[in-house]
Amino acid sequence: MVDIIHKVGIKAPISEVYAAVATVEGIAGWWTRDTTGESRLGGNVDVRFLTPAGTELGSMSFDLAELQPDKEVRWRIKSGPAEWVGTDVTFTLSQDGDMTVVIFGHRNWREAVEFMAHCSMKWATFLLSLRQLVETGTGKPAPDDLKIDNWN
Amino acid sequence: MVDIIHKVGIKAPISEVYAAVATVEGIAGWWTRDTTGESRLGGNVDVRFLTPAGTELGSMSFDLAELQPDKEVRWRIKSGPAEWVGTDVTFTLSQDGDMTVVIFGHRNWREAVEFMAHCSMKWATFLLSLRQLVETGTGKPAPDDLKIDNWN
Numbered sequence: 112m113v114d115i116i117h118k119v120g121i122k123a124p125i126s127e128v129y130a131a132v133a134t135v136e137g138i139a140g141w142w143t144r145d146t147t148g149e150s151r152l153g154g155n156v157d158v159r160f161l162t163p164a165g166t167e168l169g170s171m172s173f174d175l176a177e178l179q180p181d182k183e184v185r186w187r188i189k190s191g192p193a194e195w196v197g198t199d200v201t202f203t204l205s206q207d208g209d210m211t212v213v214i215f216g217h218r219n220w221r222e223a224v225e226f227m228a229h230c231s232m233k234w235a236t237f238l239l240s241l242r243q244l245v246e247t248g249t250g251k252p253a254p255d256d257l258k259i260d261n262w263n
Numbered sequence: 264m265v266d267i268i269h270k271v272g273i274k275a276p277i278s279e280v281y282a283a284v285a286t287v288e289g290i291a292g293w294w295t296r297d298t299t300g301e302s303r304l305g306g307n308v309d310v311r312f313l314t315p316a317g318t319e320l321g322s323m324s325f326d327l328a329e330l331q332p333d334k335e336v337r338w339r340i341k342s343g344p345a346e347w348v349g350t351d352v353t354f355t356l357s358q359d360g361d362m363t364v365v366i367f368g369h370r371n372w373r374e375a376v377e378f379m380a381h382c383s384m385k386w387a388t389f390l391l392s393l394r395q396l397v398e399t400g401t402g403k404p405a406p407d408d409l410k411i412d413n414w415n
Contacts, residue, residue: 113265117387118380120412207413214380228270228366235269235387239411259391260272261359 115217115231120210128211141241141250267369267383271390272362280363284354293393293402
C-alpha cells in the first residue's frame, strides 16, 4: 500500500478549515462544484468532475467515515476510478500560531501507478484551492481547476 | 522505502525540458537561483535556499547520477537534510502530442514523515515553476518560490 501525503498551511481559524473539508458545501468550494450529499458522520457524498463545456471527466462517491471536529476528517472512497476504490482521503488539522496546518493523505493505493502521480499533483493544486477558499472566500474547484498534464 | 511521485505536462519540446532538469543553468531557473556545479554525468551540484533577505534556509548537494538525453535524469542526494541523504530525485520524460510529460520522483525516503509531506507539496509547486520556466522563459525559483506552510 502506498500513500500520497502533502502539507499545507492556511492562515485561518481551524474551524473554518474543518468546515471546508467536512461538509458538502465546503468541498464544493475547492474540489469540485458538483458535490452533493449529506454532511454528517457516515453520510455519503457524490462528486462529479466536468469540463467547462459540461462533459463528465469522472465521478466518485465516498462516505464521511471520520469527523472529529477541528482534528481529523476521513473520506472512505466507495466508487470511482478502480485505483481509488477502498482508498482513504484524510485531513489531519493542527494549529501553529495564526496558521492551521493540514496534513493531507490519500492513502492505501495498491500501486504507485502513473495515475497516482497525476493525482498527487492534482491534489497539491486542489490544496492550494482549499487555502485560497478559506483565506479569501473563493477557491478554484473543477471545472475552474488548474490543468496539470495531458490527462486533466 | 517510500516515494513522492508527481506528473506534470509541459507544452514545449522535450529537449528544452531535459535541459531544465539536467543542467545547472536550467535548475537555477525553477528550483533555486543559488545553484552551482558541473553539468555533466557524475558532476556535483550544490543548491542553497535563501530567504529574500539572504538568510540560508537549507542547502543540498547532489550528483548528476544519470543523464539520458530527452529520457531520464537522476540526481543522487549526497548531503543536506538527514532525511534526504541517499534519496534520488528522478525525471522521466516522454512526448504526447505537443506536450512533454514529466514523471517526477523523489524516491527512497526511509519514512513518510511530516517533512516528506512538506517536500511533496513544495515539489508540486516547483514543478509548476519548471513548467512556467520552459513555457514562458521565467520560473519561480527560490527565493521567489511559493510559501506553502509554517516551515517554508
